[in-house]
Amino acid sequence: MAKEDHIKKILWAAIALILLPIMVRAAEMDKPKIVSLDYCADQYVLALADRDQIMALSMDADQGHSFYRDRAQGLPKFHSSMAEIVQMKPDLAVQSWRVTARMEKIINRVGTKLIIPRYGSDPEIVIGNVRRAGESFDQATRAETLIEDYRTRLEALHSIPKSPLKAAYITPSGFTAGTGTFVDEIIQLAGLSSYAAARNIVGWQSLPLEDLIIDPPDVFIASFFDTNLNS
Known part of the structure; x- marks a missing residue:
């Protein structure tokens, strides 16, 4: 009886060894296209x-x-x-x-x-x-x-020491990203002070040239979508 049980265990192990790759492939095939x-x-x-x-x-x-x-x-x-x-x-x-x-x-x-x-x-x-x-x-x-x-x-990122530097994001058309935008969140996560948020700018708005002259930011961040330049 012990010998028969041993043979059965070997057979089941062999069957499992054969079926396992098939089952894995079947599971992979079931994943959505x-x-x-x-x-x-x-x-x-x-x-x-x-x-x-x-x-x-x-x-x-x-x-x-x-x-x-x-x-x-x-x-x-x-x-x-x-x-x-x-x-x-x-x-x-x-x-x-x-x-x-x-x-x-x-x-x-x-x-x-x-x-x-x-x-x-x-x-x-x-x-x-x-x-x-x-x-x-x-x-x-x-x-x-x-x-x-x-x-x-x-x-x-939240643990980065905050910097007093004021950063302003500006597009080629003169718009900036204020509170509630992904760009403004990135500026603040980087530890910088948001120039737009300090001016209560919400969303995407034009940035007055007068503001930039009277109280210029410490850092300009710009993006160009038609070049290979890194912003």
Whole structure:
């Protein structure tokens, strides 16, 4: 009897050894296939999905303003049209910009679910978006790892000693980013004093030239979207 039990254990071990790779491959195949419709949505997909989950990214996925552009190399891209989505029939389509009218209803007909991250830069909104994307992509563990890293880095930024230097962000057209904008949050997280916030500027508004002359900031921060210059 002991010998038979030993043989059974060996057989079950052999069966498990054979079936395990098959089960792993089946689990991988069950993960949803995804397309991304704009370069902001690309970042969620490239950060969380396996490469073999990604059916297509937006045309901007490998451009200079795409954070994960290196990961986009070699992956298919498309024009993010409804016709392409209907033809490809992905499980999920991710879009962070304004959704085309009736897109969700149309792509739902071919079994594609539209994922739209919540707009905003507040940490809890960011964390919620990453968590939801991770769950939708069947990559919850990867999402939680990313969230933990984000919390750690955010905490480190909050501990940076504050500087008395006043920083003003200004666009080529003379607009600045005030309270409630992502740019203003970055300035303050960097430990600088916000020139716009000190003037009670909320959102995106023009920055009066007179203010810059009478009380100039210590630091100018500028962005240029049509050059390779780092701002």
